Amino acid sequence: MYPEDLELLVSRTMPFGKYKGRLLADLPGHYLNWFARNGFPKGELGRLLALMHELDHNGLSALLAPLRKTATPS
Incomplete structure (x- = not known):
């Protein structure tokens, strides 16, 4: 890692599928x-x-919270 x-987890979006456009950090566990x-x-x-x-x-997942404040979605 x-x-x-x-x-990248808080700025990159899912490029395909049911959750296309959702931040990788926000994808559901299932x-x-x-x-x-x-x-x-x-x-x-x-x-x-x-x-x-x-x-x-x-x-x-809570470890990503501080990074969300400075992230710009891409």
């Missing part, structure tokens, strides 16, 4: 669990989704 990845069971996409998006899954699964 890279520290920059945490900033959606992240689905990816964990069925496989994360390749590349940066998959890495970020896997990281968000770990944060959500371990109850650490």
Whole structure:
């Protein structure tokens, strides 16, 4: 994991699917669990989704709160 990845979670949006346009940090746990069971996409998006899954699964999503104040959605 890279520290920059945490900033990307609060600024990057989901590019496809049911939650297209939603911040990665705001994706519901059941959606992240689905990816964990069925496989994360390749590349940066998959890495970020896997990281968000770990944060959500371990109850650490609140760590992103301070970053949300400075993030610009992309």
